[in-house]
Amino acid sequence: MIQAKRKMGLIFFPAFDWAISPTHPEREERLLYTQDQLLEEGIFDIAGIVEYKPDIASEEDVKRTHFCIPDVASVTTESHMISAGGAIKAARLVMDGEAERAFALVRPPGHHSMKAVHGNRGFCNINIEAVMIEYIREHYGQKRVAIVDTDCHHGDGTQDIYWHDPNTLYISIHQDGRTLYPGSGFLDELGGPNALGKTINIPLPPMTSPEGFLYALDNAVLPILDMFKPDIIVNSAGQDNHYTDPITNMNFSAQGYAILNDRLNPHIAVLEGGYSIQGALPYVNLGIVLAMAGVDYSGVVEPDFNEGAIRQEKSVGQYIEKICSQAVENYRTYAKKPSKNKSSGERGVRQKNIYYDTDGIREKQMESVMVCNDCAGVLYIETVSSINPLSVGIEIPLGACNRCRDEGLRMLKDARQSGKFAHIKLINRRDREYLDY
Amino acid sequence: MWLGLDVGGTHTDAVIVNEGGVVSSVKVATDHHNLINSIKAAFTKLLEKNNHTNIARINLSTTLSTNAIVEGKTEKVGVIVSSGPGINPAFFSCGEQYHVIDGSIDHRGKEVKTLNAEELQRAVEACQKNGVKVFAAVSKFSTRNPSHEEHISDACTGADFITMGHRLSGNLGFPRRIATSYFNSAVWRLFNSFADAVEKNLADLHVKSPVHILKADGGTLPLSEARHLPVESILSGPAASVMGISALCNISADAVALDIGGTTTDISLYADGEPLVEPHGISLGALPTLVRSLATRSIGIGGDSAIRLSDGALRVGPERIGPSMAEGGSVPTLLDALNFAGNAHHGDTVMSKIGIEKLAQEAGITPQKLTSDAIALAVKKITDAVDSLLKEINDKPVYTIHEMLEGKVITPKALYVMGGPAHAFAPLMEKAFRLPVIVPEHYLVANAIGAALARTTFDLTLLADTERQKLIVPNIGINETCDRNYALEKAKKDARSYLMSHLKKMGIAIQEHDAQIVEESSFNMVGGFYTTGKNIRVRCQVKPAVEVHLHSGGGR
Known part of the structure; x- marks a missing residue:
């Protein structure tokens, strides 16, 4: 019998009875062949790997993280609550010491879901990693968390949620936004005034091979993690960088994903995208599970793997070297010191136009954050969309200073008095109040 | 009769x-x-x-x-496997002659790489040279496509017996398939x-x-x-007692059964009166197999469990050193403690008293405290084991939102106790579990009664892939084509009729309603943005049941 080096919890929830639509990539069958492969390999018989049922996330778990317009029930289904609950279960296993590592192999995914939610974009409704991380912070203290997003698409939702949080490092490796949805995730997207440098994007050119991905890991991701010194590392384990993925243009492999997870050694991995359900997912997931559990993964190879066919061009390698050194330089330059452009008490303002591709919703946002030396700063988002009238969300962040808390409560009072908002949402992490008006 | x-x-x-x-x-x-x-x-x-x-x-x-x-008293087996990509098959080595042949089949049952004929020939020759007469032929995903196993089997010329993995079970689990095939050949003669x-x-x-x-x-x-x-x-022993209880008691709700023997206590569960089946297969020693079993657990507590002091701490079991002192043994056992405490009146109770008092003196406590502690410890071991089995079953992962939200939780309403010390334990269990306890009549031969009244069971898995136009029922050797319009309803009907005709061949007639569909799914397979076919899976079984119920009345 095989013995895992690290005790690992696996939350496998394929949601065999849920799909966005019958032929949509995010459909019932997505994890069917992964289940077959894991069962046939005997993964659940490895001593040290234990399978667990997901939790079901509560409405409060979602309200702690998102402004759901008009409310949580309208933008989620049971499947989303179970998927987020799967991530929460993974976190609880690790935080309670029941497992050293945990992998939430769940669907639907979440990393395109932003702070304010009007519907589904990029196959995501709620951000399951963010719901999980905020669950951890609510129950286990304000940890320093690093999210390494290895999905092929830029995790614009996760980036948006943690844009202002100095205690969360978000690093995304993805296909260059000029060539793929959602069209963002460039080097110069570095985080808000209170968290500059805590968002790091590594946009890789199309046709990057395992060599390029592992170069970025070794020369950008790992050095930045060393500097950030996180308490917890989370891998947003999207698998659509695979050379067989039907909706992307990269050349990563199952063996490469396994090596990446071995070196990154995340505490928690959460499945994100990946739509080559027969050619990639069974092998990539197997590789990730084995790597996280510390079991030999050298035999995990796709049946049609051909190293020569996916080798990257020399110019691609040179370009990646440049990107990586710039990303590290960005972290060094910005993450160490607070913004010089603005002083405490000023507002950092962003205007955003957001398109929900799955649901065809258009949203307009005005976001402002209080620049603050003492906390993540009170956040204020006015949002209007093609399906919801003007609404507002106010967040008093975890560990908010007195000034930001008072300011948040004042903004709430003003918003209620103004009468111009259809929905008013308050996230008050300091006093654990999640209110709707 | x-x-x-x-x-x-x-x-x-x-x-x-x-x-x-x-x-x-x-x-x-x-x-x-x-x-x-x-x-x-x-x-x-x-x-x-x-x-x-x-x-x-x-x-x-x-x-x-x-x-x-x-005891390792089995025949040597030539185990020949083809694995393809995945976990290193060297981990699953068993038997004297274990050979891995290059070749692979994927999860859909497509042959990715043909078997290496030269390697296969060499493996067979090595086995023959070592006097191997029985073989096991196992390939990964053989339940989706058995051709590699058939190919290996054909190459084993002159063998007395060959086990092909796909004929044992329709379940997935390559390591289990290897172990089960190996055991099957090893005990064949x-x-x-x-x-x-x-x-x-x-x-x-x-x-x-x-x-x-x-x-x-x-x-x-x-x-x-x-x-x-x-x-x-x-490992049919625990099943005999579970079926015995089914026959002797009219169980209709969730329940726990304990068969308390000399060395061990076997725990089993009933859901709505039916014995619970372990979905993947039973483990023999540390090796998981594909042999379907009831969900039972065995713990080292029984009437003959030795009571001893170890570093000042009281221990009960798991060892059995000999019979109880009441039956001529030399070390006091749980049964002696029950005798002393007045819960039992078995054999020579004077010897029990002597043994318990001597041990109490060594421990520097009163014999009353010694026996009550020992009995409490034994009861706790049993209740803990029942709780952990219940938790395991109730926490069993499910894969659909429907099951997640509607999932059945087993909540025992009664406790059935049998085995030698059943009557002595009954009142203790009643108190510990806060459940009504029933000791069935004939509880001393319940195992044999269970064996006598058990009916034939069988299960099969039908898989149809309408894109590849393949239909397979691995364990009964069905491997056919199906047309592109083949659908779930037809698959359910076919699974039933395959099962019934297979049993008929074995001389067993069953009613159609005894062939029960336990799992069914039909997934649309999509290529690009078009449906290319259906992936249909149906599992059909004849569940464990007894010929007649003998519940003329449970004891207490």
Whole structure:
């Protein structure tokens, strides 16, 4: 019998009875062949790997993280609550010491879901990693968390949620936004005034091979993690960088994903995208599970793997070297010191136009954050969309200073008095109040 | 009338049962070195007392294969596997001759790489050179496409017996398939000579009734079938007692059953009155197999569990050093403690008292405290084990939102206790579990009754891939084509009729409603943005059940 080096919890929830639509990539069958492969390999018989049922996330778990317009029930289904609950279960296993590592192999995914939610974009409704991380912070203290997003698409939702949080490092490796949805995730997207440098994007050119991905890991991701010194590392384990993925243009492999997870050694991995359900997912997931559990993964190879066919061009390698050194330089330059452009008490303002591709919703946002030396700063988002009238969300962040808390409560009072908002949402992490008006 | 025989650790019990209850029962000592002698003795004793012309079936629960495997007294096997990508197959090495051949089949059953004929030839030759006469042929995903196993099997020229993995179970689990195939071949010769001896013995007694063996899932298999599936006979003991309780008690709700023996207590669960089946298969030692079984757990607490002091701490079990002092042993046991405390009145209670008092003196506590502590400890071990089995079953992962939201939770409403010290334990269990406790009548031969009344079980998995136009039912050797319009309803109908006709071939007639569909799914397979076919999976079973219920009334 095989013995895992690290005790690992696996939350496998394929949601065999849920799909966005019958032929949509995010459909019932997505994890069917992964289940077959894991069962046939005997993964659940490895001593040290234990399978667990997901939790079901509560409405409060979602309200702690998102402004759901008009409310949580309208933008989620049971499947989303179970998927987020799967991530929460993974976190609880690790935080309670029941497992050293945990992998939430769940669907639907979440990393395109932003702070304010009007519907589904990029196959995501709620951000399951963010719901999980905020669950951890609510129950286990304000940890320093690093999210390494290895999905092929830029995790614009996760980036948006943690844009202002100095205690969360978000690093995304993805296909260059000029060539793929959602069209963002460039080097110069570095985080808000209170968290500059805590968002790091590594946009890789199309046709990057395992060599390029592992170069970025070794020369950008790992050095930045060393500097950030996180308490917890989370891998947003999207698998659509695979050379067989039907909706992307990269050349990563199952063996490469396994090596990446071995070196990154995340505490928690959460499945994100990946739509080559027969050619990639069974092998990539197997590789990730084995790597996280510390079991030999050298035999995990796709049946049609051909190293020569996916080798990257020399110019691609040179370009990646440049990107990586710039990303590290960005972290060094910005993450160490607070913004010089603005002083405490000023507002950092962003205007955003957001398109929900799955649901065809258009949203307009005005976001402002209080620049603050003492906390993540009170956040204020006015949002209007093609399906919801003007609404507002106010967040008093975890560990908010007195000034930001008072300011948040004042903004709430003003918003209620103004009468111009259809929905008013308050996230008050300091006093654990999640209110709707 | 039905005849059941259960070979136990110390005794072999045999009973004849009819609709009215137990007609006759006998008990003989088990001779571990010659099980057939024990069986012969039990048959002879039982049949000389009874007219056997109308015995409908004889069911045997025997430890033959289990003991042979546990004691390593098995034949050497040539295990030849083809694995393809994945976990290194060297991890699953078993048997004297284990060979991995290049070649692979994927999860859809497509051949990715043909078997390497040269490597295969070399492997077979190496086995033959080492005097190997029985083989196991196993490939990854052979339940989706058995061609590699068939190819390996064809290459094993001159073999006496070959197990092909896909014929054992439709379940996935390559490591389990390897272990199960290996065990099947390793005990094949032994089991067949046992079957010969049983048949000869019955012929000598002029008994013509069909003979079945009991399986770990509480069902039976005709001896003629068991001759090529001998692995199905492993670990049937706990199943015999579970089926015995089913026969003796009218269980309709969720319940727990405890069979408290000399060395161990077997725990089993019932959901809505039906014994719970382990979905993946039972483990033999540390090795998980594909042999379907009931969900049972065994813990090292029984009437003969030794009570000892170790570093000042009181210990009960898991060792059995000998019988209780009440029965002439040298070390006080749990039964002696129950005797002392007045819960039991078994054997020489004076000896129990002497033993307990001596140990209490060594421990520097009163004998009353010693016995109450020892009994409390034993009860706690049992309650903990029941709780952990319940938790495990209730936490079992599910894969659909529907099951997640509607999932059944087992909440026991009653506790059934059997085995030697059943009556002594009953009041203790009632208090510990806060549940009504029932000790069934005939509880001392419940195992043999369970064996006698168990019915044939069977299960199969039908897989249809309408894109590849393939239909396969691996364990009964169906491997056909299906058309592109093949659909779930037809698959369910076919699964039932395949199962019924297979059982008919074995001489067993069942009603259509006994062929129960337990899992069904139909996934649209999509290529690009178009549906290219359906992936249909249906699992059909005849669940464990007893011929008749004998609940003329439970004891207490």
